[in-house]
Amino acid sequence: MGGFRSALAAAFVTLALAAGPSAAETGLVAVDVGHTLSAPGATSARGRGEFEFNRDLAGQIASALGERGWEARMVNADGRIESLRARPQAAAGAAFLLSVHHDSVNAFELSPWTWEGRALDYNDEFAGHSLFVSRDNPDTAMSVLCARAIGARLQRMGFEPTHKNGRRRSYADREHAVHYYDGLAVLRHARMPAVLFEAGILKNRDEELLLRDPARQARMADAIATGLSACLRNGLPADDEASADLPDRVAPPGP
Ligand SMILES: [Zn+2]
16 A cells, blocks of 8 residues: 555656646746837827836736746836747746737727827727637647636626627637637747736726726736736646637627
8 A cells, every 4th residue: 555655656756747847836927018119009098008008017917926926027028029929939938928918999999089189089888808818829728727717816806807809709718708819929929828918998988097007907916916826836727628618609700
């Protein structure tokens, strides 16, 4: 019996070694700031570029991860990264890559308004966060699991997801607004599990103000870091995690 137990223990050790260092052992998480200074992404209802929103929130997420014992490596903090492929390359060695973005709406869903003398546009219909994973990532199962954990923690803390992206992107997890977006370069070229996070909708005039609030950014970062830590330290994907609950079921092609 004792011999059997020690043989079993030895087998587990061998398995653990074969799997390489675990996420908790490398301790490094890459936090990517979406877009660049020269191509700042979406424009908010009040005319601020998405890159600045991404940089602020990514910094808060890096701090929150640091408080939980992770080494957070910011990717593209200066907004000068040269290509989409350079992002996962800059994340090499990390246990996980989180790409931070803010969402917009379709051009035809916008209405014009004037703010501080500037002609801008807005849409107050949609609000909330959403998450994206790629099935072309080498660890889709862990990507989905961590996206679920982040989404669950955000909702536990009162953040509400948007389902506007369910009109075009199939769900990996409907309840937590986790979508498949296989072609996203930053996820597809990553060598580690990766998630793209859309923090909220910049064209929504109320939500824009919330997204600019440093205290709320810190709460959101706390939720993300808590969910991600739980996933990376203790998460074990289910056998069907990568195919999740509603594979390839997309709403009718919408606008
Ligand atoms: Zn973006």
